[in-house]
Amino acid sequence: xxxxxxxxxxxxxPGGSLRLSCATSGFTFSSxxxxxxxxxxxxGLQWVSxxxxxxxxxxxxxxxxxxxTISRDNSKNTLYLQMNSLRAEDTAxxxxxxxxxxxxxxxxxxxxxxxxxx
Amino acid sequence: DIQMTQSPSTLSASVGxxxxxxxxxxxxxxxxxxxxxxxxxxxxxLLIYKASNLESGVPSRFSGSGSGTEFTLTxxxxxxxxxxxxxxxxxxxxxxxxxxxxKLEIK
Numbered sequence: 001x002x003x004x005x006x007x008x009x010x011x012x013x014p015g016g017s018l019r020l021s022c023a024t025s026g027f028t029f030s031s032x033x034x035x036x037x038x039x040x041x042x043x044g045l046q047w048v049s050x051x052x053x054x055x056x057x058x059x060x061x062x063x064x065x066x067x068x069t070i071s072r073d074n075s076k077n078t079l080y081l082q083m084n085s086l087r088a089e090d091t092a093x094x095x096x097x098x099x100x101x102x103x104x105x106x107x108x109x110x111x112x113x114x115x116x117x118x
Numbered sequence: 119d120i121q122m123t124q125s126p127s128t129l130s131a132s133v134g135x136x137x138x139x140x141x142x143x144x145x146x147x148x149x150x151x152x153x154x155x156x157x158x159x160x161x162x163x164l165l166i167y168k169a170s171n172l173e174s175g176v177p178s179r180f181s182g183s184g185s186g187t188e189f190t191l192t193x194x195x196x197x198x199x200x201x202x203x204x205x206x207x208x209x210x211x212x213x214x215x216x217x218x219x220x221k222l223e224i225k
Contacts, residue, residue, distance in 0.1 A: 045154075045162065045205055045216040059212040062119075095161055103209040104152035106173070108161035 002026040002107050004096045009112030016086050016116070022079040022096030022109060029077040030054075033099040036070060036081050038092035039111075046092075049081065050099065063089075086116045120144050120208055124217035130225040135196045139220045141189045141206035150210040153182055153191045156219075157202045165204075166191065196222075 008020040020036070036048040049070040050059045058070050069082040079096055096109035121144040131137050141151065149169040154162040164173045166182035169189055179194040193200055201224050206217040 044219045045156075045207070047207070047214045047216065050212070050214070061213045100167070103150070104164065104167050104207065105154075105162075106164050106167075108163070110161055 002098065004098065004107065004109030006094065006096045006109045006112035009094065009114045011115045011117065012086055013118050014087060014116055017082070017084045018086065018114060020081040020083065020094055020096075020112060020114070024077045024079065024096075024098075027098070029072075030074040033102040034070075034072060034079045035097040035099055035105060036079075037095045037097050037105065037108075038090075038114075039095070040089075040092040043092075048094070050102070051079070052102065083114070086114075088116050090114060091116045119213055120147060120210060120215055122206055122208055122215050122217040124204075124206060124220050126220060127218065128221045128223060130223045131196055132225045133196050133198060137193050137196060137222065139191045139204055139206075139222075141184075141191070141217050143187045143189075143208055143210075146186045147208045147210035149185045150208055151182075151184070151189050152207050152209065153180075154205045154207065155200075155202045156205065162205065 003025045005023045033052050035050040051070045055072050067085045071080045093111040093113050095111045097105040098107040100106040123142045125140045151169045153166040156162040165176050170182045181192050203219045203221045205219050
């Protein structure tokens with residue numbers, strides 16, 4: 001059974017940092033591209049970042065470029081999102097997601113809430 | 119960036135109705151489009167990929183069509199569990215943007 005379990009969310013002040021983790025199981029992690037997708041309270045889905053299966057290629061939405069870094073440890077079957085210089089508009093539930101063929105998401109985690117507020 | 123626009127934003131319908139949701143892309147995306155269903159407090163669920171391919175385990179009352187810039191998601195006979203929010207997303211080129219969502223409500 002595919003499982004994606006996010007952790008690391010919480011309350012942080014503007015300008016602060018957080019590191020999200022996504023522990024995975026039930027599939028060959030190193031064979032899949034992985035993504036982070038977020039959803040602000042009461043709003044729609046926003047793609048944030050994707051990393052290739054090897055970790056060699058990364059992609060970001062413009063609003064997080066230079067502030068967020070996606071990474072992975074294929075030996076630990078874990079995906080990460082390092083978030084720096086956080087802003088109030090980064091407040092959202094962050095979903096870890098498995099990509100099929102580096103294209104669409106075929107499996108989602110349950111999400112972790114990040115709140116940026118003073 | 120490619121913009122995705124869904125219509126309507128809200129749709130009221132009854133159990134048994136046939137409903138259609140439209141998604142338009144700001145430029146051609148061929149058939150690189152997926153549809154997702156999201157229920158309150160839950161993660162989204164993949165329904166359709168490559169515009170018209172039904173994901174395994176998804177009921178056949180769901181169908182997708184279109185190519186280029188205009189796409190539709192059709193539910194042939196609404197069931198109680200279908201009342202949710204639906205999103206389209208293109209995967210033609212990064213950033214892979216989503217539509218704003220269509221909330222399907224009980225009439």
